[in-house]
Amino acid sequence: DEDTSATNFLIRDEIMQKIVSKDKEPITPFIDQVKNIYKKFGTSSVLVMGGSGDYFEVADTVILMDSYLPHLVTDKAKEIIKNRKDLREIESYEDFRDITERIPLPSSIDPFRGRKKNVKTRGLNNIIFGTQNIDLSSIEQIVDSSQVNSIADIILCALQKTYIDGKNTLTTILDMVFEDIDKYGLDIISEFRDQHPGSYALPRKFEVAAAVNRLRSLKVLQVP
Template identity: 40%
Template sequence: CVYAHIPGDGREYVITTRDAVKIRAEDGRQVEKVNINPFISNLPQEISTDSFCSGDASGSTSQAANIMEALEVGAKLLLLDEDTSATNFMVRDARMQLLVHKDQEPITPFVDRVRELYDSLGVSTVLVMGGSGDYFDVANTVIKMQDYRPYDVGNLAREIVDEHPTQRQVETPGPFGQVTTRIPEAASFNASKGRREVKIEALARDLLVYGSDTVDLRYIDQLVETSQTRAVGHAIYLAARSLMSDSTPLQDVVEGLEHFFDQNGLDALDPFYREEYHPGNFSRPRKYEIAAAINRLRTLKIMRV
């Protein structure tokens, strides 16, 4: 959990950083002009990957987009679980490399980028993995869970690497490069529906109505309650009205929202807000979850990158 703990809740020894983001595959999600080149290139039919768009992304392209979008707004720790990741995105073993040569494979697997993310961009990764030892070659720390207890087995993992070298080849076609920034178009955040000038409603923790769009947030694991989702919707509306411009990158937009929260509190998001009125129906989201919701709006248009 990335949020403050309540004393005595049993998580006293569970800590993380504020800028940790959960990453997973998300088949079918909306992607709008995201540079996924570090992970995917040379798609069939010459589909662009430096400004990738899809209304129905695959597991691998959605996971690549999720990583690049998180990096775009400043994430410094990525949390991945192989159970919710696209297998072909995570690793290609030596046998598969022999069967499908790199010039026929558009994906640069995460195992070949994870170390570069740390060395070049200062972005760490915590990965839950039980199916591939190829990550031993690039890991700083290896922790084995046994009978619900963690054990540091880094030295053993390094011995295994020395005694049993991997047969797979590193598949990076070039350096990771700089993370592309995008500028969202304010006009694409139309919150009206029918006769209603503003229609924003959190139907559940993972379902947001914004204008005529219903945004599926079920895979944004770090949204934990409906009041956060409600705040996300109103924060997007505020951002479109007062923070977005034809020269303002998405990262500056969501950081502007955080500054707004610090200065004005959450109640100021309510369109009917008065100082003496305390609606009490907002919980503060992080900039990462606000950006994630923006990226999943099917009306989203990126002005330029």
């Protein structure tokens, strides 16, 4: 979202490029990497813009929202860009770097407070995990407290099933848990699955990973 992103992360126009050369600016604007991300990882990007039209040049689809109704204006945007004289230089010709996989260490994810297991949730924004508080307030994709309940129990389930074993990457761990969910149902993550646990809604792997990454005690090994 343009409103919540740093301007120099999104774009540097030709005037700023002439004043502040690339060797003095460590940030490569997203506009110069967005195509590489799709080519390398198959990941699409959805941008909400209202102040800069530079992204029309790299966009595959342009949708105009008018009175809450969407209108496809890709052809019009491309025509405008074609007739514009743009002196901006592309700042990166390199492929987007590989994503480094990480292996969570089980000793750093402790659900106990003393001798008692202490895993609780508080609304949309907090998970109490052992002695740690996991702050979810910046994960805006979480929309229901039932998702938070599921996230807490997915992490606990991964520990109890030793999916978090100091060998599996976070990606592998989440794949294993979600495979169990697909096979046996969402209540497989509950310690009380013989009873109907209720209060569960399925999060995405991304929200679970975001919660794990916010655990202050977390220690990981990076896969070379």
